[in-house]
Amino acid sequence: MIELAQFQLDQVQTAQLDKLLLKSFGEVPPKTLEAKPIRLAIVGSSTLSHLSSSIRVGALRRGIWIEIYQAPYGSYLFELTAQNSDLKAFLPDAILISLDAPYITKEVKSDWDLSDLSTNLDKTLSHLKQCWLHANSICGHVIQQTFLPVFPSVFGQNEHRLPGSKAGFLTTLNARIRHEADTGNIDLLTIDSLALEIGVPNLYSPLFWHTGKQEIKPTAAPIYGDFLGRLLAAKQGLSAKCLVLDLDNTLWGGVIGDDGIDNIALGLGSPDGEAHLGLQQYAAEMAGRGVLLAICSKNNEKTALAAFDEHPEMLLRREDISSFRINWRDKVENISQIAEELNIGLNSLVFVDDNPYERELVRKYLPMVSVPELPDEPALFAKTIADAGYFEGIHFSTEDRNRTNLYKADRQRARSKEALLDMTDYLQSLQMVMNYNYLDQRNRKRVVQLINKTNQFNLTTRRYNDNDISKIENSPDVFGLHFRLQDRFGDNGLISVVICRKNTPDTATIDTWLMSCRVANRKLEEAILDALVLEAKRQGIDTYIGEYHPTKANDVVENHYLRLGFDNLLKSENGSSQWQYKINRHTQKNSLITIAKS
Amino acid sequence: MTKTEIYEALTVIFRDLFMDDDIILKSDMSADDVDGWDSGANLNIIAAVEQRFQIKVRTMEIAQLMNVGDIAKMVESKL
Numbered sequence: 001m002i003e004l005a006q007f008q009l010d011q012v013q014t015a016q017l018d019k020l021l022l023k024s025f026g027e028v029p030p031k032t033l034e035a036k037p038i039r040l041a042i043v044g045s046s047t048l049s050h051l052s053s054s055i056r057v058g059a060l061r062r063g064i065w066i067e068i069y070q071a072p073y074g075s076y077l078f079e080l081t082a083q084n085s086d087l088k089a090f091l092p093d094a095i096l097i098s099l100d101a102p103y104i105t106k107e108v109k110s111d112w113d114l115s116d117l118s119t120n121l122d123k124t125l126s127h128l129k130q131c132w133l134h135a136n137s138i139c140g141h142v143i144q145q146t147f148l149p150v151f152p153s154v155f156g157q158n159e160h161r162l163p164g165s166k167a168g169f170l171t172t173l174n175a176r177i178r179h180e181a182d183t184g185n186i187d188l189l190t191i192d193s194l195a196l197e198i199g200v201p202n203l204y205s206p207l208f209w210h211t212g213k214q215e216i217k218p219t220a221a222p223i224y225g226d227f228l229g230r231l232l233a234a235k236q237g238l239s240a241k242c243l244v245l246d247l248d249n250t251l252w253g254g255v256i257g258d259d260g261i262d263n264i265a266l267g268l269g270s271p272d273g274e275a276h277l278g279l280q281q282y283a284a285e286m287a288g289r290g291v292l293l294a295i296c297s298k299n300n301e302k303t304a305l306a307a308f309d310e311h312p313e314m315l316l317r318r319e320d321i322s323s324f325r326i327n328w329r330d331k332v333e334n335i336s337q338i339a340e341e342l343n344i345g346l347n348s349l350v351f352v353d354d355n356p357y358e359r360e361l362v363r364k365y366l367p368m369v370s371v372p373e374l375p376d377e378p379a380l381f382a383k384t385i386a387d388a389g390y391f392e393g394i395h396f397s398t399e400d401r402n403r404t405n406l407y408k409a410d411r412q413r414a415r416s417k418e419a420l421l422d423m424t425d426y427l428q429s430l431q432m433v434m435n436y437n438y439l440d441q442r443n444r445k446r447v448v449q450l451i452n453k454t455n456q457f458n459l460t461t462r463r464y465n466d467n468d469i470s471k472i473e474n475s476p477d478v479f480g481l482h483f484r485l486q487d488r489f490g491d492n493g494l495i496s497v498v499i500c501r502k503n504t505p506d507t508a509t510i511d512t513w514l515m516s517c518r519v520a521n522r523k524l525e526e527a528i529l530d531a532l533v534l535e536a537k538r539q540g541i542d543t544y545i546g547e548y549h550p551t552k553a554n555d556v557v558e559n560h561y562l563r564l565g566f567d568n569l570l571k572s573e574n575g576s577s578q579w580q581y582k583i584n585r586h587t588q589k590n591s592l593i594t595i596a597k598s
Numbered sequence: 599m600t601k602t603e604i605y606e607a608l609t610v611i612f613r614d615l616f617m618d619d620d621i622i623l624k625s626d627m628s629a630d631d632v633d634g635w636d637s638g639a640n641l642n643i644i645a646a647v648e649q650r651f652q653i654k655v656r657t658m659e660i661a662q663l664m665n666v667g668d669i670a671k672m673v674e675s676k677l
């Protein structure tokens with residue numbers, strides 16, 4: 001039930017969940033929650049009772065159990081000041097003061113001059129400060145809600161030049177309240193900023209104001225609850241502390257291992273490059289306010305680090321990153337190690353990756369890590385992360401400014417550690433289907449492209465052009481296969497090419513075997529071997545010979561044939577090796593991918 | 599959308615809101631007949647109806663909605 005709070009719920013579902021929670025747990029918080037429960041008193045000038053469910057669920061989403069006291073309608077002044085109010089008897093840990101815009105502007109008159117405005121602003125602020133003093137004498141945490149700009153403008157763009165404008169009054173009041181709250185040690189629930197993000201009509205509807213004096217309309221209650229939940233969680237130190245970033249197609253466009261450092265999309269000049277730079281700028285600003293940055297990427301470490309050291313448009317540099325995990329092991333293991341290395345909880349991590357496969361994997365095995373669902377458009381990455389409110393801050397200190405430096409000390413990683421995670425369940429759930437067929441003209445363009453740009457998962461790195469491939473398609477002694485992979489996230493397209501040359505009628509050498517690194521670690525190699533064996537039987541081949549030729553980028557496949565059960569024939573000093581596979585010894589390797597010849 | 603379909607959709611809304619799967623809507627059913635149907639719940643119904651049928655309810659209309667039949671009629675007139 002508590003996990004349900006993690007989902008985006010509408011106002012009806014939120015109310016249902018809240019009712020179930022109250023029924024199951026009553027006033028005793030579930031034991032699984034580690035955060036301190038909060039007794040929250042809400043006082044105001046209009047209807048607020050419809051927000052309770054959403055506030056409880058919004059806080060629970062961040063692991064906080066809330067008990068709410070709702071003061072009677074419009075009774076904030078009495079409840080805060082009376083000797084024996086029910087509010088005081090409730091013994092709150094926090095008090096939320098929520099005053100509506102019509103109420104706070106009820107004195108504003110259209111015939112005011114500037115001095116009337118100034119006097120009345122001072123008067124209103126001193127009234128608020130009085131409330132804060134009273135609230136502070138009841139409990140230590142006072143939250144003032146800022147004022148929702150619900151009024152239509154009467155003077156247009158120069159509204160601020162009209163002293164008697166309610167809209168103008170609210171703008172000034174919201175600005176000044178920020179300053180006053182700081183000196184009074186009051187936290188603000190800035191729904192005026194929220195309105196700026198999502199639009200006033202998404203929070204306020206005159207219909208519900210006039211009918212029920214609800215300034216926050218019922219459908220906006222879940223957003224409101226989430227907004228308050230962030231603040232309460234931040235106050236307890238539960239905000240996220242570390243942004244874990246992927247590299248390829250996240251921090252830059254393209255795949256550095258295949259495209260090369262000079263061809264990744266990053267920086268001013270190309271729209272795609274600027275979009276990815278935008279995420280780097282956001283990350284750099286987050287680092288500036290004390291959020292730690294970590295990198296978790298499937299890549300060749302040397303190649304990827306070169307971008308941090310050498311790429312002229314790279315905004316993030318090595319020293320901005322507190323923990324690097326660049327390797328080919330699964331991200332669950334790597335993210336766990338990042339948390340361990342930085343000595344922070346997994347629930348303090350936000351993982352940002354363009355690849356839905358990786359996001360889902362982390363959600364499944366590390367549910368306490370926050371994983372925003374990124375849109376296809378990299379230009380929206382930063383906003384998507386920001387909107388989710390993982391990194392809500394309360395106070396900013398000089399320690400925050402230097403946090404990255406504090407974490408620099410130890411960056412040693414446990415390189416030899418083997419992957420412990422059994423991903424079989426997850427891979428099974430992907431419903432992978434591999435289609436393969438002979439190379440033909442229709443796929444030639446993509447095949448040639450893959451052959452010429454794949455550097456990492458490439459056993460021999462032999463480059464062929466259109467003409468070469470056309471010959472292979474028509475040669476009786478050579479056969480080439482292309483492989484496509486689909487899963488429940490969609491079609492990954494043509495992701496692997498294998499070319500075999502028959503030396504004798506019953507022996508074939510695997511001249512080329514390459515795969516896109518996007519589909520690494522999915523047991524695809526095993527499925528391809530199964531397909532190759534089927535093909536061997538069809539063609540009367542009884543032995544495959546595999547070769548590995550080392551390059552700067554392909555050490556990830558050095559043991560490719562060993563892992564698949566090939567016998568080693570020879571190893572030369574330059575690192576090349578030759579392997580043999582007897583078809584009659586083969587038993588089916590793959591059980592996770594449905595294989596189909598298309 | 600037929601009248602029956604409107605009633606079916608309204609039934610889902612009422613059952614969800616009041617968490618009572620036994621609710622069977624009749625046109626003359628009003629706040630007195632449903633446990634928990636107070637003024638706050640009334641606005642929740644309106645909000646849910648607006649969302650479900652993608653319609654806008656006018657302020658003046660709300661006062662005229664006395665029972666389930668009124669709600670259904672209003673929805674029908676706006677579809």
